[in-house]
Amino acid sequence: MKILLIEDDENLCETLCFQLEKEHHQVDVCHDGRDGLDLFLQDAHDLVLLDRMLPTMNGLLVLKKAREKNINTPVILLTALGELYDRIEGLDSGADDYIVKPFAYEELSARIRSIGRRNGTYNENQLLTYADISYDNELRELNGPTNSLQLSGREGSLLEVFIQSPGITLRRMAILSRVWGIDAPVEEGNLDTYIHFLRKRLSYVGSRLNIKTIRGIGYMLEET
Amino acid sequence: MKILLIEDDENLCETLCFQLEKEHHQVDVCHDGRDGLDLFLQDAHDLVLLDRMLPTMNGLLVLKKAREKNINTPVILLTALGELYDRIEGLDSGADDYIVKPFAYEELSARIRSIGRRNGTYNENQLLTYADISYDNELRELNGPTNSLQLSGREGSLLEVFIQSPGITLRRMAILSRVWGIDAPVEEGNLDTYIHFLRKRLSYVGSRLNIKTIRGIGYMLEET
DNA sequence: ATACCCATGAAAATATTACTGATAGAGGAT
């Protein structure tokens, strides 16, 4: 597996590299946030091990920016802060797993194997869930706390886009091209309409999620 | 990229403008040397395309005058004279590159890209980072050590100007023309207001950067 | 001391952008 390790503690780096390479992974290392993001954006790795406290740019920001550019490489956060609150924040910002320093290498190794497995069995027709809703993209069925309903095709694709990137800002253009296709001949105002539809659906199924508008930029799915 | 084109051949101007704008550059045009120099001295462009033979003042002189005033904008000379001697003279007088007419647009385009890279400062859609902040000009999002927030359009452009020239004193007029555009109908006091806004933003996100006022001259972005 | 320049906050003016509902067309199903 090709692994990108972004971590400023040189000792830890060396140890990890040694261990990872022993398990026949290929490791690229980098010691600060800005360079890390550059490498991350190359989208050339199967897994990113990301430290949280980094020079020049903090780890969570690196992750957030990468996710905003639609890089979906799995990420395991290495964090010195063991508090629950921080863990939640980390997962929300798009990490797939986290591990609290100091950790036994075996623990990390297990998680890497697990990511590998999860990745391998990825299938198209899964149930997408976030917070209090779930969406079956085969049946186009949206389930919330109080109700269920069927979405139309467009509504469905739109929801998929949001549910795959909760909590991050999506530009209108980005949404348009993902839902309608790149430079599809569609009036931009159409997006407004579908946002409107989707909001009604979300509120109908009793979800506490809502679509926040970032004026002049786009929208973001968030929990109230 | 913001480009100033000083060239008297109207046909060429039109063609170039069309092409440059197709590549999403913003072009200001002017057809004679003296006016060209005025615009040049505004120091509001990322690149100047300068013809050598011009009415009212020849191109090399324009360039020389501008350099005397410490305007360091990169310049590409457009010249009809292909002789080696002239080339050398052109580069000596402060041009960064030259191109011999007639030229294929592709050739010019390549040199423009090269200037952009060499300069390094110009990023179409990238994360601008300096010290402890980073600014995403797509989402207009400013990230600092403790917080993130969205900037308005003007605030954003203003920050871009500063972050691209950290530690350098920027004259008020230079800032004005880069943020509001050359001779935009704007009261100068407006700049004060926006500096004020930006300072608040910087402190809100917890940055240690601040905007120092150079009395009577302008401002400078510096680390405390 | 004084003249100039800048900082600051508030408020007015402006411009932009989004929401919403109505409407009409496209395409599928019966």
Place this chain on the structure above:
DNA sequence: ATCCTCTATCAGTAATATTTTCATGGGTAT
């Protein structure tokens, strides 16, 4: 063919952010 749902467009309105202006007071250099 007819109904029906989905999709797209449009226009009027509402909401809000942004930009600008203005007035006041503080600071600085000569």
